[in-house]
Amino acid sequence: MSALLLRDLRLALRAGGGFGLGLGFFLILAVLVPLGVGPNPATLALIAPGILWVGALLACLLSLDRLFALDFEDGSLDLLATAPIPLEGVVAIKALAHWLTTGLPLVLVAPLLGLLLNLPAPAYGWLVLSLLLGTPALSVIGAFGAALTVGLKRGGLLLSLLVLPLYMPTLIFGSELVSRGAQGLPVGTALALLAGITTGACALLPFAAAQALRINLR
Amino acid sequence: MELVVRNLACARGGLPLLERVNLVLQAGQALVLRGPNGSGKTTLLRTLAGLQPPLDGTLSCPPEACAYAGHADGLKATLTAAENLQFWAAIHGQPSGSVSRALAAMNLSDLAGRPAQALSAGQKRRLGLARLMVTGRWLWLLDEPTVSLDAASVALFAGVVRAHLAQGGAALIATHIDLGLEGAEELQLAPFRAAPRAPAGFDEAFL
Numbered sequence: 001m002s003a004l005l006l007r008d009l010r011l012a013l014r015a016g017g018g019f020g021l022g023l024g025f026f027l028i029l030a031v032l033v034p035l036g037v038g039p040n041p042a043t044l045a046l047i048a049p050g051i052l053w054v055g056a057l058l059a060c061l062l063s064l065d066r067l068f069a070l071d072f073e074d075g076s077l078d079l080l081a082t083a084p085i086p087l088e089g090v091v092a093i094k095a096l097a098h099w100l101t102t103g104l105p106l107v108l109v110a111p112l113l114g115l116l117l118n119l120p121a122p123a124y125g126w127l128v129l130s131l132l133l134g135t136p137a138l139s140v141i142g143a144f145g146a147a148l149t150v151g152l153k154r155g156g157l158l159l160s161l162l163v164l165p166l167y168m169p170t171l172i173f174g175s176e177l178v179s180r181g182a183q184g185l186p187v188g189t190a191l192a193l194l195a196g197i198t199t200g201a202c203a204l205l206p207f208a209a210a211q212a213l214r215i216n217l218r
Numbered sequence: 219m220e221l222v223v224r225n226l227a228c229a230r231g232g233l234p235l236l237e238r239v240n241l242v243l244q245a246g247q248a249l250v251l252r253g254p255n256g257s258g259k260t261t262l263l264r265t266l267a268g269l270q271p272p273l274d275g276t277l278s279c280p281p282e283a284c285a286y287a288g289h290a291d292g293l294k295a296t297l298t299a300a301e302n303l304q305f306w307a308a309i310h311g312q313p314s315g316s317v318s319r320a321l322a323a324m325n326l327s328d329l330a331g332r333p334a335q336a337l338s339a340g341q342k343r344r345l346g347l348a349r350l351m352v353t354g355r356w357l358w359l360l361d362e363p364t365v366s367l368d369a370a371s372v373a374l375f376a377g378v379v380r381a382h383l384a385q386g387g388a389a390l391i392a393t394h395i396d397l398g399l400e401g402a403e404e405l406q407l408a409p410f411r412a413a414p415r416a417p418a419g420f421d422e423a424f425l
Contacts, residue, residue, distance in 0.1 A: 003308030007294070014296040075290025079349075082267050082286050083309045218270040 008097035022059035029055040030113035048117035049178035060138040065156040067146040087210040095143040103135030126181030134174040137198040147209035226275035228265040234412035251392040253407035259392035285355040291346025295335035307352035320351035339366040358389040
C-alpha cells in the first residue's frame with residue numbers, strides 16, 4: 001500500500017502530474033475576487049470565509065477526473081484490481097494521495113490568501129482547522145465520484161454534477177465554522193458536524209467506490 | 219496447482235459470448251487460445267483473472283493465483299522502466315532483486331533508467347511482459363502478448379514463458395501467431411460461441 005502512495009505522489013510531482021493545478025486556481029481566485037468585488041475591507045472580511053471555502057472546493061474538483069481515469073486508460077487499474085491489495089485500500093490510498101497533493105497545500109496556503117481577502121484576525125486558526133477537517137472529505141467524496149465515472153469519455157461534467165451536491169454539507173459547515181469563528185461565536189456544532197461528515201465519508205465511501213470500480217471494469 | 223474450468227459462460231457488454239467452456243491446465247503446461255477477432259479470447263481471460271464474474275460455471279483457481287497481461291501494459295509514462303517494475307514488485311510483495319532479473323530476462327537492463335515514455339512500442343511491450351515476472355504468480359493470462367514485438371523479442375519472450383513453465387508455472391495465451399512453445403495445446407474458441415438470446419431484463423446491462 002505504501003508503494004502505491006509513493007507512486008502516486010511521485011507521479012503527481014513529476015512533469016505533467018498536475019500538482020499545483022488546484023493551488024494555482026486557488027491563488028488566482030483569491031487574487032481576482034478583491035479586484036472584482038472592490039477593495040472595501042468590510043465587504044471583503046464578510047465574504048472571505050465563503051470565498052476561501054468555495055475556492056478550495058473548486059480547486060479540489062479540478063483534479064478529480066484524473067484520479068482513476070489515467071490508471072484506467074493505461075491499463076494499470078485492471079492490474080491493481082487483480083493485485084493482492086484490496087480495491088477498497090487502493091481507493092483509500094489514492095484519495096489520500098489526492099489529499100496530500102491537492103488538499104494539504106490548500107490548507108497551508110489558505111492563511112496567506114486570507115490576508116488578501118482581509119480575513120478577520122480571530123478567524124485564521126478556524127480557517128486552517130476547518131480546511132484541515134473538511135478537505136479530506138472532499139478528496140474521498142471526489143474519489144467516489146471519479147470511480148462512478150471512470151469508464152466514460154469526458155466524464156468530468158458528469159463527475160462535477162454528481163459530486164457537487166455531496167460537497168454541499170462540507171461547504172456549508174466549513175464556511176459557517178470560519179464565519180462564526182471570525183465573529184467570536186461558539187463553533188462547536190459546525191466543528192462536530194464537519195468532523196462527522198469527514199470521518200463518515202472516509203469510513204464508508206472507499207467501499208462504495210471500490211464496488212463502482214469493479215462494475216466499471218467489467 | 220491446476221486450473222480447472224467447468225461449464226464456464228461469460229458475457230461481454232451484457233451479451234453472452236461464450237458458454238460451456240471446459241479446460242484443464244496443469245502446472246508446467248501452456249494452452250494457446252485460438253479464434254477469430256471477437257470470438258471471446260479477451261473476455262475469457264478477463265473472467266479467469268477475476269475482472270468480471272462468470273455468468274455460469276466454476277473456476278477452480280482463485281484470481282489471486284493469476285497474473286493478467288492485457289492489451290494495455292499498465293506503465294506510467296513519467297516513471298523509469300525500473301521504477302515501473304519496482305512498483306509492481308512492491309505491490310505483489312516480491313523482493314526488489316526480482317526487478318533486475320526481470321529486466322535482464324526481457325533484455326531491458328540498458329534501458330532501466332529511461333522513462334517509459336521514451337521507450338519504443340516494442341520496448342514498452344517487453345517492459346509490460348517483464349511485469350509478469352515480478353508478480354510471483356503461477357498462472358499467466360496473456361492477451362496477445364506479442365503485439366509490436368519483433369521476431370527476436372518473440373523468441374526471447376517464448377524463452378521466458380518456457381522458463382516459467384519449467385518452474386512449475388502455467389500460461390494461458392491468446393495469440394494469432396506461433397510462439398514456438400513445444401507441447402503447448404491449442405484450444406479453438408469458436409465452438410463455444412454462445413447462442414444468441416435476448417437479455418433477461420433492462421437492469422442486466424448495468425449490473
